[in-house]
Each structure stands twice: as C-alpha cells, then as structure tokens.
Amino acid sequence: MNRDQVLKKMRSINNLPTLPIIALEVNRLLQDFDSPLEQLVDLLSKDQSLVLKILRLVNSSFYGFKSKVKSVGHAVTLLGYNTVRNAVITVTVIDTLALKKELPEFKIEAFWKHAIQVAVLSRYLGVKTRLALPEDAFTAGLLHDIGKVVLADFFPAELIAILRAAGQDGLAFYDAELKLCSCPHNLIGAYLAQQWMLPETLNQAIQYHHSASEQASRSSLVVVVNTANNLAHMMNGEKGYQLQLDRKPEVIRAVIAEALKSGVNWYSEVKKEVDAVWSFLNKG
Ligand SMILES: [Fe+2]
Ligand SMILES: [Fe+2]
Secondary structure: OOHHHHHHHHHOOOOOOOOOHHHHHHHHHOOOOOOOHHHHHHHHHOOHHHHHHHHHHHOOOOOOOOOOOOOHHHHHHHHHHHHHHHHHHHHHHHHHHHOOOOEOOEOHHHHHHHHHHHHHHHHHHHHHHOOOOHHHHHHHHHHOOOHHHHHHHHOHHHHHHHHHHHHHHOOOHHHHHHHOOOOOHHHHHHHHHHHOOOOHHHHHHHHOOOOOOOHHHOOHHHHHHHHHHHHHHHHOOOOOOOOOHHHOOHHHHHHHHHHHHOHHHHHHHHHHHHHHHHHHHHHO
C-alpha cells in the first residue's frame, strides 16, 4: 500500500486518537518560535493538570536541570520553548495513547517499554554524538512507533497477521509489513504527527525510522532514532534487525563501538534508566 492509499485509509477513520485541544494549540503556537512568551504561558495556564505534569517532568532527573522549576512562566524562561514543547508533547501523547485497547498479541506495556528503551538510547546517542538535542532525541524515540497503536486499535487483524509473519519468518516488524503489503506503521505514525501538528523534524523521525537508505538526506534525528531502534531490538534478542553501521556517520559508529566494548555494564546502565523512566511515567 503506498503513501496515498495509506492516507486515504486514514482519512476514512473518523475517531483517530487526538491530542487535547490545548496541546494542539501549543503545538501550533510553537511552530513559530517568534510567538510571544506570554501567549504560551497564558495558554498553558488554562490547564492546571497539564501544568502540573509538565513541571513534574521538567523537574525529573530525565531533564537534568539543576534548579527547581516552580511555574510554567519560569519553565519557559529558564528552559526555553524547545524544552517546554518536548515536555508538552511527551505528557499529552502518553495520556492520549495510554488507555487504548490492547490485543493478546500486542500488549501496551511491551509497546511503551520498547518506546522508552528507544527514547533512552536515542538520548544517549544524542548526548554522545551531538547529532541531535538530547530532549528532541528522547521525544522522537518515545514516539517513533505510535503508528502501531493505531494498527492495534483500527486494524487488529492486519496487526496480528504482521506479528505472525514476523515470528514465523524471523523478520523485523517493518519487513513483515512490507512482505504483506500492509499499511506501514511509520506512515500511519507520520500521519498522526501531522494531524497533531508535531514539529517537522519529529514527524520525519517517525516517518523514516526504518529507512536506513533514505536517511543520509534526512535530519540527523532520523539517524539517531533509526540506530536506537535497531539497537533496542537487538539488545532484546529479536531477529531481523541490523545496525547497518556502514551507512551511518562516523560519529555514530565510534559511539556504538565504545558502548559495545563495555558490553554488560553499558547494557545494565541502559536497563536501569529504562526502568526508572517506566516507573516515573507509570506514576503520572
Ligand atoms: Fe517501527
Ligand atoms: Fe520500534
């Protein structure tokens, strides 16, 4: 199914998950970095439960800011638009997708654990390679597979067929989608990202996270998320995934080589952080 066919199919669904209006307004406002600061603060202040969640996230160890942020105004001036935008996206997308249906073959908990693993690995690569801002990398890693939630919700028979084909033939999920000519989850995710007015670089990371050959011309955030995703699957011993390091920038190859050298230690550090993010988000 090509992109146009996917879009047609998606447009025919009239109850796709949607972000709260306020998040859409924030995303629209932040498409223009010249928007006055007060406008953003006023907008966010209308939703105090969102404000509390944002403050909790930006004060968490994952954002790594030393001083305590006490208000949205403070958050915007101290942390900047980009950080606040990442926090709004993270908080609202998790709320929107957390309670979706699940299938015996597709557990939402396993979905989020993988998403968090890719988020943590993406941020690690962002910090080490400086190819992407750590928060952008974390958010993109967390959201890269959101299309799968739509598959589970609206196309469960297709999703089950893909998972079976992947299991039987030892294929990556995306390769099984291609084999079955089904609607690929990266395009579904990119469609959602567009509907939700997420930043263009984030949309691209979602759309191209499986396209190793196309990434050279794309943003470096795509390369980071693609590497983190394959690494996450390989760490979990899944078949059909490769790092394809020969197609990656030198700086990625160097960081991966260094990480793999410390093997078990590095793996347990990553795992510890994934568990910490998981328990933090679960308490949300
Ligand atoms: Fe994926
Ligand atoms: Fe993935």
